Amino acid sequence: MSTNIKKLTLGGCCVIALSLGIANAVEAGSNYGHKYGFGTPASAADISKIDIDVMPDGRGAPPGQGTYAEGKKVYAATCAACHGADMAKPVKGTGAAPLRGGRGTLTSGKPKKTVESYWPYASTLFDYTKRAMPFYEPGSMNDNDIYAVVAYILAEGGIISKDTVMNAKTLANVKMPNRNGFISDPRPDIFLYD
Amino acid sequence: MSKNTDLDGYDAKTRRMMKGMAAAENRALAARAEEECECKEGMFPSIGRRGFLAAAGAAGAAALVTRGANAAAPPGAMDYPVQKDPTSEQGRLTSADGGYGSRSQFESEVRWRFPTATKESSWTMVPLDKSQGIITPSGLHFERHHGGIPNIDPAKHTLIVHGMVNQARKYTMADLMRFPSISRQHFIECSGNGLTEWKKPYLKTVQGTHGLTSTSEWTGVPLSTILREVGVKDGAGWILAEGGDAAVMTRSVPLDKCWSDAMLAYAQNGEALRPEQGHPLRLLLPGYEGNTHIKWLRRIEVSDKPFMSREETSKYTDLLNGGKARQFSFTMEAKSVITYPSGEMKLPGAGFYELTGLAWSGRGKVRRVDISTDGGASWGLAQLQTPIQSICHTRFRFPWHWDGKPAILQSRCQDETGYTQPTIKQLVAVRGLDGHAKFGSIYHLNGIQSWGVDSDGSVKNVHKY
Numbered sequence: 001m002s003t004n005i006k007k008l009t010l011g012g013c014c015v016i017a018l019s020l021g022i023a024n025a026v027e028a029g030s031n032y033g034h035k036y037g038f039g040t041p042a043s044a045a046d047i048s049k050i051d052i053d054v055m056p057d058g059r060g061a062p063p064g065q066g067t068y069a070e071g072k073k074v075y076a077a078t079c080a081a082c083h084g085a086d087m088a089k090p091v092k093g094t095g096a097a098p099l100r101g102g103r104g105t106l107t108s109g110k111p112k113k114t115v116e117s118y119w120p121y122a123s124t125l126f127d128y129t130k131r132a133m134p135f136y137e138p139g140s141m142n143d144n145d146i147y148a149v150v151a152y153i154l155a156e157g158g159i160i161s162k163d164t165v166m167n168a169k170t171l172a173n174v175k176m177p178n179r180n181g182f183i184s185d186p187r188p189d190i191f192l193y194d
Numbered sequence: 195m196s197k198n199t200d201l202d203g204y205d206a207k208t209r210r211m212m213k214g215m216a217a218a219e220n221r222a223l224a225a226r227a228e229e230e231c232e233c234k235e236g237m238f239p240s241i242g243r244r245g246f247l248a249a250a251g252a253a254g255a256a257a258l259v260t261r262g263a264n265a266a267a268p269p270g271a272m273d274y275p276v277q278k279d280p281t282s283e284q285g286r287l288t289s290a291d292g293g294y295g296s297r298s299q300f301e302s303e304v305r306w307r308f309p310t311a312t313k314e315s316s317w318t319m320v321p322l323d324k325s326q327g328i329i330t331p332s333g334l335h336f337e338r339h340h341g342g343i344p345n346i347d348p349a350k351h352t353l354i355v356h357g358m359v360n361q362a363r364k365y366t367m368a369d370l371m372r373f374p375s376i377s378r379q380h381f382i383e384c385s386g387n388g389l390t391e392w393k394k395p396y397l398k399t400v401q402g403t404h405g406l407t408s409t410s411e412w413t414g415v416p417l418s419t420i421l422r423e424v425g426v427k428d429g430a431g432w433i434l435a436e437g438g439d440a441a442v443m444t445r446s447v448p449l450d451k452c453w454s455d456a457m458l459a460y461a462q463n464g465e466a467l468r469p470e471q472g473h474p475l476r477l478l479l480p481g482y483e484g485n486t487h488i489k490w491l492r493r494i495e496v497s498d499k500p501f502m503s504r505e506e507t508s509k510y511t512d513l514l515n516g517g518k519a520r521q522f523s524f525t526m527e528a529k530s531v532i533t534y535p536s537g538e539m540k541l542p543g544a545g546f547y548e549l550t551g552l553a554w555s556g557r558g559k560v561r562r563v564d565i566s567t568d569g570g571a572s573w574g575l576a577q578l579q580t581p582i583q584s585i586c587h588t589r590f591r592f593p594w595h596w597d598g599k600p601a602i603l604q605s606r607c608q609d610e611t612g613y614t615q616p617t618i619k620q621l622v623a624v625r626g627l628d629g630h631a632k633f634g635s636i637y638h639l640n641g642i643q644s645w646g647v648d649s650d651g652s653v654k655n656v657h658k659y
Contacts, residue, residue, distance in 0.1 A: 032374060035423060039369040042354045042362040050354065050493055053434055053444065056502050095311030097207075097508075107517035111205055113508065118519075121502045128504040131442035132341065135312070138440050182511065185523040187638075189624045192614040 052130055056121040058172030065167035066148025074149040078134050078141070087156055088114075096135070100157045103177055116157035120182055122174035126150050147171070204393070208636055212390045214309040219402045222306045223538060268302035270333050305334055306401065314342040314440070317384070319405025322533045325552070328379070328579070328587040330408035332463050336484075337470045338384055338406070340505075341440030344490055348466070348474035351438070353458070357496035360425030367474050370458060373415040378457070378480070379586045381554045383407035383526045385483035385510060389636035391643075392622065395655040400536035403643060403655060407554065409587035410471075412478050414459035417452045417494075426496055434501045435477045438492035445486045446500035447479060451524075455480045455585075458491065480585040481556030482524040483637075485510055512635035515626025519635075526556035528615050529640035530563055530590070530607035541651035544598035549576075552587045555609035560588040562608050567594055569602030569644065569658045570617075576605070601647040602658050617642050619659040 054060040066074075076085075082096035090096040102112030111117075115125055130146050132138050141149075151166035154174060164170055204212065267273035274286055305318040317338040320330055330336075337343075348367045356362035387406035390396040397403050426449070433452055437443040447456070457478040460467060467473040472489025479486050485505055500506065500522070512520040530553035535541060549567075553560045559582050564573040579589035590605065608614045618641030625635060646656035 036373055036419075037423070038372045039363045039365040039423070042356055042364040046354060046364055047356050047362060050436075051356070051495065052442070053436070053495065053501055053503070055497070055499065057499075093311050095315055106513060106519075111513055113205075113513070115508075118508060120507055124502050124504055124507055127444075127501075131444070132440070132504075135314075135341075138341065138442065181517065181519055182507070182521040183518045185512075185520045187520075187523060187525065187527060188613050190616040190620050192616060192620075 052127070054123045054127040054130070054171070056123045056172070058123065058168050061123070061126065061168035061171055062143045063168065064143035064147055065165050066144050066146070066151050067165055068148075068151050068155045068162040070145070071148035071150070071152025071155075071166075074141075074145045075152050078145075079149065082135065087153065094135075099153050103158075106178070106181065114157075115153060116159065116177065118178050118181070120176055120179050122150065122154060122159075122171055122176055125153065126171055204636075208389070211308070211310075212396060215390055215397060215402060218306055218309045219397050219399060222401070223398065267299040269304055271297050271299040271301065273299055303334070305336065305405070315340045317386075317406065319401045320408055322400045322404055322407075322531070322552070323536050323539070325533055328409050328552070328589050329463065330410060330587075332410065332465070332468050332471070335408040335410060335462075335468065335471055336382075336384065336406045338386075338484060339439070339441075339470070340443055343469050344439045345469060346438065346474060346490060351474050351492070353475060353491055353494065355420060355424050355494045355496070357433075357494075358427040358430040358498065359496050360427065363424050365420075367460065370415055370460060370475070373419050375413055376416055376457065377411055377413040377461075379409060379411045379583050380478065380480045381407055381409040381526075381585065381587045382478075382484045382487055383529075383554070383556075385485065385523070385526065385637040388639035388641075391641075391655075392618065392636065392639060395644075395657050398537045398655055400531060400533050400643075403537070404531045404533075406484070407552075407587070409554075410462045411464065412457060412459040413461035413464075414457045414475075414478065417456035417458055417477075418454070420458065420494075421452060421496075424496075429498050430496045432497050432500050434493075434495040434497060434503070435486070435488040435491060436493040436495070437472070437488045438490040443485075443488055443490075443505065444501065444503040445488060445505055446497075446503065446522075447477075447482075447486060448522075448524075449496070451479055451482070479524075481526060483510065483526055486524060510637060512625065512637055514635065523638055524556075526554075527638070527640045528555035528557070528560070528607050528609040528613050529553070530560075530605040530615060531643045532565075532603050532605050532645060535603070535647070535653045536645055537653055537655045539653045541596060541647065541653065543651065544596050547594045547596055549592040549594050549603060549605075551590055551605050553578075553590055553605065553607035554585070554587050555607070555611075555613070556585060557613065558610040559584050560607055561610045561612075563588075563590040564606045564608075565590075565592040565594075566604045566606070567596075567601050570604055570642075573606065596647070598649060600649055602656065603645045603647060603653075604642050604658070606642050615640060615642055617659045618657065 082091050082094035083099055084090050087100035088098050090098055099115045102114045102117035105112045126146055147166040154160045155162045303321040303324045305320055307316055307318045310316040318336055320334050320336045351367055353365045384406035388403055391403055431449050432446050434444055434446055459476050459478040460474055462471055475491045477488040477491050512523055532549055532551035534550050553563045563576040565576045566573045576590035576592040582588050606615050621641050644656045644658040646654045
């Protein structure tokens, strides 16, 4: 291309420029759709620094463990100020949600959705606490403390026994009361014709 | 309309939320009343304070001029001296704005915040009553944050794509911008838009009833390009998209959506994303509920199963009559609303009005919009502003001669799949609010909106099926 341009004479200018345009169009098309290779390989260390999610089957759950007794202390120190001493009544003005209670209310006409009554998986409690709680210091808790507070919340909700030690394995085994409460979205659910 | 009896059947949290929204709307209305003339002519979409000034004659103009010069400028505007006669002296200096312009100090519409307990987890509504065309100004785009608005240096931001891929990769913003880009105009609507309106007309203005939808031109890299680069492994079916904010917001998205029209957007309306919209990078999933368009995107993990994050289990699920909840209700279905005239406006008298509003569908293009001025007894076709774009606000207009008698204005849209916007009553019949407090969901309301026009010209939010 550049050699062509160098050879341009004033008289041939328009004709050659036109043919250059067409050549470029063809080239543009063929230059898309390849592998571009931008970016760099992500190292295991890059990934593990931010790969914090925990899935229902326990994938992603970190090593560590916690007990009800430890969780009780963690809860009192890091959660109760907002979620309330008994977990059922959050402290006014904090925006926090009740974590316990409401079981059996989903069909009552006055549904009370809490971790205990509504959440289908215990993994979500670990995952969410780790990423977003406590509200003003997210990401500040160590995994043992998170396992412990999960054990405490679930036991207070009557979902597991107080002597269940929470870890990657027991977390995946928790059967939440509303485990089968979710269905696929069938919408559109209303059909109107002219 | 905000009497407590209207709130029977909503759960306690929703009741609190609705009361708070009504209070916020009232504050916004009170502030407006102060600033605008008593006849509410300022509510006309084409007549802002400047327009009114021109119409008000010399005495009125003088009063406003003094105020304009002394009052602090509205958000997004600068307070410049107001000239007595701009034709008799030079205007302000070129580039006195430092190189980035601002709106006129006579334009004051703002989004208002729903008064949640914290200002970190909260949302704001778009002043749709003043909206023109289809694009939402970037500074007025609705917001929903769960952990405040992070301030991220794009030079340090990275996106990591990993999981069931052949090679996990890390992208800087500069890397992402080297890929071939696309620009598309799409709406984003929060699935909580209209959550107060299920049972009774509750909020007064279209900003309150419909202000959680916005359209922008988005520019970025098709997610499919990045998926090809990393190579997706057999058996994969979902991704997790994760934000770099204090909520570390996460949603699972079906892989098929990622291969079709999903975009990693870094620009909005011709410039970098606004911080409230995810600067420097957000996921854009055309037609999906707003919460899935993860802002401040830092990580994508490819997986075989959904991750069951808090926002797709505890929240954004639709509990139905009978106790089961619909999950992964992604698509925002066809919806429309008349923005002019709308709640709290006042028509100055019988005569010609051009009704106008917005229609949109998460399933494609708007095919048509019908208008009724008699509460649904008869319908007429509205004109659609072209070009009509897929999964994008579409502006409609309808000429109306008001005879000065009470009227009920409604719009009903149909999208290119043939789906027609239902009434709120039809939605309630299917989803389970049966009038006896069997109520579980506040999301995904796309019913027909009704505005009642009284013989004195005042316009109110009403329910009419």
